[in-house]
């Protein structure tokens with residue numbers, strides 16, 4: 054049997070695409086391996102959002118070339134492959150093939166070609182491509198990612214994604230439901246709907262609110278999550294669906310990027326600080342217990358100390374449960390490259406440190422208040438340390454619990470006993486009479 058080794062970098066979209074690639078190559082008789090030394094094909098599924106991620110991939114490709122024997126193929130796929138295309142073949146002479154996110158169907162052909170010594174790049178956008186007929190090969194998570202939308206039509210000036218993932222397109226609701234029903238039949242109980250601006254989903258007939266209601270109604274699906282939404286696409290219909298569908302979890306990852314309306318405008322975001330806060334208020338009014346996390350960028354061109362203070366104050370005002378914080382990374386081909394007033398790296402670095410402190414302090418304060426409360430958790434996997442189980446609340450809080458590994462995939466009720474500020478410890482509590490069967494499957 055032929056073996057394929059894949060390393061995946063970047064966002065959940067890439068994790069989902071790796072499942073497409075494994076499914077596609079599975080049809081060609083390939084099995085996945087964790088050992089690059091045993092592989093006939095080595096692929097690196099890449100991210101292009103930050104320069105550092107790309108540099109890491111270049112370094113990793115250099116390491117992987119050590120495993121190349123005659124007939125072994127080394128390929129780069131994903132967003133960095135799309136961005137660099139054939140130039141990557143020039144930069145890295147040991148790379149045989151380069152394929153962007155819309156080109157995976159060409160993999161078997163390009164692999165065969167590479168065996169015969171050909172080197173090729175496939176980076177054409179295909180606005181119809183959803184890989185609908187490819188049987189996904191899931192990579193062993195308890196929950197499943199379900200891509201409902203590909204590409205992005207927004208033009209945030211810092212973002213390379215529209216250049217790497219092409220035009221926005223939504224899958225037909227009926228096709229999404231077929232996939233979710235199949236997952237439920239395989240005993241998957243939690244699905245995360247993926248899209249670059251997922252709540253702008255529209256298949257021509259159905260909007261995101263209808264999608265949430267339909268997915269939430271699939272028998273066996275207990276939890277529905279989605280990422281990443283765009284603030285101004287939270288219509289009243291979507292918020293109502295979130296509040297009314299029991300399976301939709303009480304967590305939203307709501308990228309703010311900045312707390313300064315002036316910077317948001319330069320970023321090409323379609324909202325002001327006030328509009329963002331209004332969105333938060335509507336979500337909290339409809340779903341009072343909702344946890345909100347975000348993405349924040351510091352050091353965007355022209356960001357003044359006052360702008361930065363607005364971002365810090367947004368963190369306090371919203372009371373984020375957590376945030377991914379980044380230093381702005383200039384990307385070739387994006388609008389922000391033309392903006393004046395670049396921020397020196399040391400200034401951006403210092404702001405980033407302060408922001409991380411602020412985010413941590415706010416999250417810790419919120420999390421401390423939860424200690425002592427009881428939550429339903431899904432047991433996900435063995436935690437990295439201490440022989441404990443990693444579990445997750447509906448609000449996306451990680452709780453470490455002592456318990457048997459055969460409970461992975463089950464639901465428990467746990468009382469939170471402590472927190473590091475971000476992660477919790479918890480103990481199982483007796484399950485209310487009559488819920489045993491629903492909880493222990």
Ligand code: SF4
Nearest residue numbers: 205207209212214249
């Ligand atoms: S919405 Fe903006 S930040 Fe998000 S993928 Fe599209 S361009 Fe990038």
